[in-house]
Amino acid sequence: MAEIRLVNIVKKFDEDTVVNNLNLTIEDGSFTVIVGPSGCGKSTTLRMIAGLETPTSGEIWIGDECVTNMEPGKRNIAMVFQNYALYPTMTVRKNIEFGLVNKKVQKAERDSLIQEISDIVGLTDHLDKKPHQLSGGQRQRVALARAMVKKPKVFILDEPLSNLDAKLRGQMRRELIQLHKRLGTTFVYVTHDQVEAMSMGDQIILLDKGVTQQMDSPMNMYHDPNNVFTAEFIGTPPMNILERGHLNAVLPTLFEDVKYVGFKPEHAEIIAGSEERQDHVVLKSEILTTETLGAETIYTVSNAAGMMNVKRFDTPIEETNDVQIAIPYEKLYFFDGQEERIRFIEIDRTAPQQPKPVLVGGV
């Protein structure tokens, strides 16, 4: 039982409100990723769960214990820091052992635990080295081992992969997913990188300016964003958000007060300049850049509605000037003046096309 609940959490630094009335539940055994741009309060939230910061008001519950004012060491939490925070004067073995000695674990048990954990993370050959003799990836493993050896109720990871190079980051990402499966413990993971969030989390909490934007599974987050912020944050490249005013000529009549229209880069199609499409938004465009990534190609196109990204999986297009992009009506997302999603909307297809009213949600 280690469900984490944050109830009406507010955190202020002097007059700065970093976290504003945050309520969230992190399910027992889940891999929850808190994601958001820098300064959104994600690290502060994490540090409050760890006990390194005290909330200005509100309560934090771990399992059925209120830990709001409990010391970090008593919360049965292990944390992996962005800069690893290894003890520089101690060997890898001593680093891993340190917390166990504090818990008064017997020497024989300590040794077998260290052996077991260092086998899992592949550090057995490095136990007698000091942290400065290790590479970034190895230090990361020491930090993980130090956290794992305590067998905590909750793992907390604060941007643990941000100091690694891209290849190692991918590898560690997969290792962390496997580790979570193996341990079955609650993981709370903070990152600013939506790819990490999407690939690792089974629950994502998206924060902005100390407020939850959306709390959902990765697929829902992607396919069913609540607002413009989520839509523009998730996805590589993220959703294109266009102002409705720029699209009046090509859009059917909308009965709702729509301010923004969005579509995913992979839902747009690039067609020849002369082609016509029914039930599509068609925009005369010019391709500015073409990024060929092998399996997919990302085009940056410019048209009357602005700049937007299109992602296609077919052969890269040579013609760049006389093209059109076409987005099917049912793949459009609509947002109101407050940038909130309008989920159900009636479209009158009489103008500029034939009548055929339907409900679309963009799902």
Place this chain on the structure above:
Amino acid sequence: MTLANSNETLHRKREQSALSALNWVAVRPYMMIFPAIIVFTLFFLYPIGYMIYLSFHDWNFVSPDKDYVGFSNFTALLQDAKFQQVLRNTFMYSFATVSLTISISLLLALWLNKKGAMYGFVQGAIFSPHIISLVSISMLWMWIMDTDYGLLNWFLNLFGISNIPWLTDPKTSLLSLIIVAVWKGIGYYTLIFIAGLQSIPKDIYEAAALDDTSKVRTFFKLTLPMLSPTLFFLTIIGLIGSFQVFETISIMTKGGPINSTNTIVYYIYENGFRFFKIGYASTAGVILLLVVGVFTIIYFKLLSRKVHYQS
């Protein structure tokens, strides 16, 4: 033929200019450090050499003759009971001063290493003795430590402790000088310790907090090892400085009573400029040079290992 000749001359000229350029490149660094070498030789090497030269001679400072006496100054000095006491005093003074200053400053630094007006004020207050001249400090403490009218005894009287003859009793005189040295030193030492403490990454302490580490264990297992460069630097600098103590002794006790506060530098001064035994004083100077030299070598040897430096 002429063409070949002129070509040859051209070649030779080029070679010559290349050679002189090469010479200039080789010579230039020496030219640049030449002024510094002059100053160093004149004001460091020459006096040291002359002191060593004098230590093998008997000279009274005024006579034109310097009598060569071989090692007799050294044998006499090392058998001199007074000098043995001087050495003991110097070591006692140095080790007591340095260990007390370091332990008190470290505790103060741990307390003052926080943000807040009060901490800044205390830090400034304990640093102020460092910028006062030692002569003023000596005068001040002569009054504070006066047996009958001193502030210190007045304060102790409040607790029913009778007057202590701080500077006039051989039992307490060296201690009194140590107290003054510690009082003067802690401000500077604390400042350096605070700088050392601030260079320790904060997240290590957070990791320790999550590991449920007690305050005492955090101090001995994390803070102290991380402070070892600072600690080591201050110890050696402090020892070298204390070996050379002079002003306070010269003003407050003149080495007395009964030689109880006489230290090497004061002993050199006494022999040289009061008894005019220049050769003998130079010999003591050579001994001091050796002692300080040994500690300096230890400092630089150990600097490269044993001590943890953050990468």
